[in-house]
Amino acid sequence: MARRRYVSIKEVAARAGVSFQTASKVLNGGDVRVSADTEERILAAATELGYRPNTIARSLVQRATATIGLVASDATDVAIAQASVAAEQAARANGHSVLVGHLAAGGADGADIVRTLIERRVDGIIAAAPEVEEDTEVADLLRRYVPAVSLQAVPGGGVPLVGSNHRDTGRLAATHLLGLGHTSIGTVTGTFRRRMTRSRLHGYEDALRAAGLEPSEDLVAEGDWTPQGGATATRLLLEHSPGLTAIFVHSDAMAIGVLSALWQAGRRVPADVAVVSCDDIPFAEFLTPPLTTVRVPLAETGRQAVELLLRSIAGEPVPERTPLLPVELIVRDSCGGRRNPSD
């Protein structure tokens, strides 16, 4: 337990018999105008002493921390977790570390988290927290203090946005179901407060109208992104529109609840009710039945956010809107569009 004291560059320099600034040059700086001999001595001294540069001191003088802040929803949500992890790994691949803050349920502590990140002088911030979509305090902080990129709209704008095409997502799912011959297609949506939900809903409506169908309120039930919420919404849907033959769900997590509720109601999937969802989380393939879903490039979104942010930090101008990433329909069994080989 006798913890090793950190050794500073001065001690290394002393042992090598040079000034500490010279040691700094060879150990960290790039401007190595030093003889091979002294360089070697310094390096040797450093390893013998177990020297570890003190990034804190470096950050102070360079006025940059090589750290980015990530404010994320409770990353127990698989989808958010995927984006977060990808973002962290991308940041690290570019020499940056990531300081995270997970919002409490409800997201009331968003501004606190961001303030902390700012005080720690992160070079930039990535917001991956839907709760923040309406938080003007957070938006102000992001606009004023630090380069930022967001995975969802920010009130007042001014923060570059990355993400995928949610309207296409809805359109793709509904179109597929329509193509299978369904005409009474319900939808279990995310929370209405989120733009993503509204976009997906619009995509769904686009598809219905394109097929000559008029969207009905009785076919829409709001979920809350959880399996519970999905189950509850499904029961509501079944009550209002007992005749429906298909459901488009706004997330795989909710789809788990949807499947469960359908099963409990005695409706077989896909024989009685076809289900298409979105995200394509790792579990989707292994549900019973395997879930047909619109794959959302979550990891890719995280990486793109980092890339954009790093460019913004470097001083490059970044557009407030980048092209939305494309989504892709993954057909499995829950929609009945594919014959199960074991049938």
Next chain:
Amino acid sequence: MARRRYVSIKEVAARAGVSFQTASKVLNGGDVRVSADTEERILAAATELGYRPNTIARSLVQRATATIGLVASDATDVAIAQASVAAEQAARANGHSVLVGHLAAGGADGADIVRTLIERRVDGIIAAAPEVEEDTEVADLLRRYVPAVSLQAVPGGGVPLVGSNHRDTGRLAATHLLGLGHTSIGTVTGTFRRRMTRSRLHGYEDALRAAGLEPSEDLVAEGDWTPQGGATATRLLLEHSPGLTAIFVHSDAMAIGVLSALWQAGRRVPADVAVVSCDDIPFAEFLTPPLTTVRVPLAETGRQAVELLLRSIAGEPVPERTPLLPVELIVRDSCGGRRNPSD
């Protein structure tokens, strides 16, 4: 996009007409021997200027960053994510920030991540990465440089451990199945390299022996913690022991694959095969059928890790082994031990 320059305490002091050290006292230090009048002037100047303390500078002089490092497995794994999120929130509640590093698949970059954390002078490190269980380089770094707490065994010891009682977990699951009358109980384990796997297996064997049954190799199949792995292992199990009537799975994630494979093999759950698993991730309740599982207190583990680490940082001696957290059996439908109300 005109980013606000950070204002230093000196500017605040100048505006308030005091020395910057005095400003420091009222803005950050606790030793406020200052007249109410000047205090007010300083506070006013600070808010007018939008002063944000520079934690970097503070860390430099205080030789402490109020930051802890978290090295985690790819937190796409729901169980790890739960522990991570809880740990971060607990740390923040105690005034600490969290710097994360997610291991690449395979975990080869563990030592790199830890080194980075050390160079950033985190006050302590939490290891929540099973991959690290055999990484002696990581173990050395953790022992030598910085207080640490691990969620899994560390080669050579010397790092306090927190976690739950895995042997009880196996015992509880198998005992329940035995109590239901099963005598041919297979198990889909985690990777054998992990101690947790071996503990759970031992618990399972304990229970069998206590019931007068001899464990058989044909009833054990190694999984890899993924749904895929669970499915593959299940097929293997079915091949070697077609007569089994129950399966104990080492994680809910794998259980999803187990359920899927069973379904594809035409075995009904729980009628033909009963399933009990461990973790109790949020999805467990919504699988078809709802999963009977041994709840592992993941969030609680994360919190306990932080608590221990903070004490260690504060200089208190912490025991290398804390009492294991208790687990609890959650009975749902997949084990057949409970009559489904809809039956």
Next chain:
DNA sequence: ACCCAATGAGCGAACGTTCGCTCCTGCACG
């Protein structure tokens, strides 16, 4: 043999804080 350029190393300053000490002022008390 002389000058100048290039090479190698040193040195002061700065980054934004905290910490502990010193100094000044004024007031109460003997």
Next chain:
DNA sequence: CGTGCAGGAGCGAACGTTCGCTCATTGGGT
């Protein structure tokens, strides 16, 4: 009226770096 003491504020030093400049030495070209 002098002494002591407490309250209030200031000041120097330090934390561990990086950065840009200066200085000394060497060697090659004419």
